[in-house]
Amino acid sequence: MFGYFLTRLGMFIPTFLGVTLISFMFIRVLPGDPIIVMAGERGMSEERYQEMVEKLGFDKPVLEQYWDYLVGVLHGDLGESFVTKKPVWDEFFALFPATLELSICAMIFAVALGLPAGVIAAVNRGKFFDRALMSSALIGYSMPIFWWALLLIIVFSGNLGWTPVSGRIDLLYYFPSVTGFMLIDSLLSGQEGAFGSAVRHLILPTIVLGTIPLAVIARQTRSAMLEVLGEDYIRTARAKGLAPARINGLHALRNALIPVITVIGLSVGTLLAGAILTETIFSWPGIGKWMVDSIFRRDYPVVQGGLLMIAVIVMLVNLLVDVLYGVINPKIRRR
């Protein structure tokens, strides 16, 4: 098992270097000079332009710029934002807990509903439940996030007044951020009603962000379950007279979980991509909106630093998924 883990970890290093190169090049191949974008309609004199080029280090050869960046990254320095003049690292960690909190809730929502939905659909293959659940999943998967979010806001916040429109907590609650996770911080604050407010603020963004992964997980669980339910050992179990709940829940689901876990791992990327829109609509102070704004402003350090951090997180989650395969299926770790 340890050897298997080390092999997976070894593959991490070249991928990491590749990601630093891609994140560095990505923003540079886009047309548009960050200095000119910064100056806007006002423009700037040639002399001032040259001054800025030197200040931002653009006068150096690209390879040298990349090398400086790479050395910085290895020393934990992602540079400073051109716009806010603050270290990218600080900005990322100020915003990331909000994205993480929302993503975890969305994933719990997606798995908690998606797995049972998939199992129920598979067990009732071709029947009403199956058709209803899979049609709903297809609709969920096809739903434009922006439209879906506004629809929920207008119905549940605007018309019914059940949930707040946006933000992470009611503005009347004001306490120092300890962990960056609003659910935990609101509990730590000891202020009455703060935790409830944080939960209410999470409901709509969680549903919006979790909808697509929910649909994917439900469909994947159904097809994996169907495949497993057709296997000989399930027929044997049935012939032995085992209770259907035990067959479906223990024997079939455990083996169907491998492709489902793969999908969950890959959904982390989808969640982070979905977070961009979800965060913008719900005024959620996370990294999604921060990255998009930076691309438009050509804020190189933020774009390359943010991309790198997101890539590392996705890689770490997938490393974890690889390890989980090994735990669930001993055949994989022995290979």
Place this chain on the structure above:
Amino acid sequence: MKLKFLAATAAIALSSAAAQANTLVYCSEGSPEGFDPALFTAGTTFDASSHPIYNRLLEFETGTTNVIPGLAESVEAGDNGLEYTFKLRQGVKFHSNDEFTPTRDFNADDVIFSFMRQKDDSHPYNQVSGGTWEYFKGMGMPDLVESIEKVDDYTVKFTLSKPEAPFVANMAMDFASILSAEYADAMMEAGTPEKLNTAPIGTGPFSFLAYQKDAVIRYAQNADYWKDPADVENLIFAITPDASVRYQKLKAGECHIMPYPNPADIQAMQDDADINMMEQEGLNVGYLAYNTTMAPFDNPNVRKALNMAIDKNAIIDVVFQGSGQVAKNPIPPTMWGYNDAITDDAYDPEAAKAMLEAEGVSDLSMKVWAMPVQRPYNPNARRMAELIQADFAKVGVDVEIVSYEWGEYLSRSKDLDRDGAVLLGWTGDNGDPDNFLAVLLGCDGREASNRAQWCHEPFEDLILKAKQSTDQAERTKLYEDAQVIFKEQAPWATIAHSVVYMPMSNKVQGYKVHPLGGHIFYGVSVE
């Protein structure tokens, strides 16, 4: 440590209770870049920094572009127009925070500090927070201001390198906000000079409490303010980037005021009895600039004929969806010096066609450049270009629409040999006509902000004379005359000024829409 945390929590809980009582919540459209206004250029940043937290020597009167005394009680211009002496107000207190309590009132040292850090490359604060001093340098201040002298504790003298009347208006701009030199020294000594930008101390009507990035900014009323204290005890900016969501928050009572509504929502807001919709023309202009150095656009009659072919009312309806007004002059009507006596070129395709024929122009093909970004002065440049294309087709002119990435667009449109006419615009900085006429149409602006590459001596003489005069009546007359020449020569087709809408709850009293674009909450109360 634990005690300190509990004490802080208790204090905050108390302020939460108070917040309910007298709080104004503003659903702002974005996050500030920081809180030191001299470091940045975005209006969103100024809303969160210079307006609530700071003052300037001179101020723009809220709701107008008039310059009034601020931290300076008076300013006197020397006879040669080169010296400006500011008499400072006494007894003005700076805010305090956990790490700093001022030991003295505002004085000349703070003025010298606030400007010299921007001007002097060797100043200890010049490089702090990556200081590029974009506005100070963009307004040409390093060359214009020769020296700043402390005459005594409450008198400061600025000496200029050349007479320039707009200098007075520049002193009311956001970059000219006055910071505490004492706080700067304390932070430098503590090794945290960047706190000037992250934990700001000013003299303004609100003191800064806290900022959670991309989420919320909190301010408290400055009880020691040198004017009457603000009407609300707490001011909160709830950062809400999406306009539809801002509207929903306003309806749900989660905020009291919001900027920049979706044009499509304006009618519903006006019909809502709980919402008070304020509106005013923005201090901006959207235009189509011909390249006046290239044939046939070097001929004013050709330019005028093309201007007559553009149906501007259709553009206001389609592109602005009503939230704009037709522009006839290169400066907006809210600005002093606006010449309302000028009549716009009438929309007349037949006459335009005949005029082009008379000038020997036939089978003309040209490019129209459409910006790739949205701006208040042009919410949809592509659509505007398409309408112009259709209008020009009616007079026999074939238009190809081109567009580039924004940085490329700004850069290429400056070229002297640029092919075609460019859609662009401008939002005023200091309410002075010089900021439009000299920057956008002066000879020095060619291959830079003067996209028409236009240099016309009679016009240039007038704006140079106006720049050097300190007599307001004389300046007004000169700018009015300059607009007459502009209209005859037609280097641009002036298209539109936007209309700024500001929806707010009926509970809000005393808000004034500011023509310079800022959102100012001093003097605003909530029932």
